[in-house]
Amino acid sequence: MEINDTNFVAQLKKKNRRALEFAIEAYGNLVYSIVRKVLQAGFGNSYVEECLNDVFLSVWNNMASFDETKGDFQSWLAAVSKYKAIDYQRKLSKRDSVEWTTDRELSAELTPENILVSKENRKELLAAIREMNDQDREIFIRRYFLGEDIKNIARTFSVDRNVVDQRLSRGRKFLKQKLVAKGERL
DSSP states (O other): OOOOTTTHHHHHHTTOHHHHHHHHHHHHHHHHHHHHHHTTTTOOHHHHHHHHHHHHHHHHHHGGGOOTTTOOHHHHHHHHHHHHHHHHHHHHHHHHHHHHHHHHHHTSOOOHHHHHHHHHHHHHHHHHHHTSOHHHHHHHIIIIISOOOHHHHHHHHTOOHHHHHHHHHHHHHHHHHHHHHHHHHO
């Protein structure tokens, strides 16, 4: 079957790979320009390419949600591209913020007092981590102590990446509450 402008949407909904190739060929430049414009503020081309791939993967996985009566494919694809790029921008900004904080903490002056306080804080932190539920603790340790990538953690636990992000956020809040409560008792 020949894929063209009139049938590629229907074929995409039927999961025809040639229709996806057609969409990439026909709309790749549009998606690239939207993603590049959103991510232009200091994020490298590798992130633009990764986001571009994720846009088309999202189109492939969510084609059933496209309703031709509400608008044309190009507008829908442009909106998907924009919001996917914004999501990437948020994640990359958050990651850069965490890296900057870590670098700043590593450059702190290593005095005997700081080392002693750091050891005490580490003990309190580990005690609080032990109080987390098993799966949250496992995810937290894999991410922050072993430096494992969130995608790998999600794959290991057979969950979506967002679930891992939520569990990490919940874990940080839990630890913050525990450590603040412990600090108030001292």
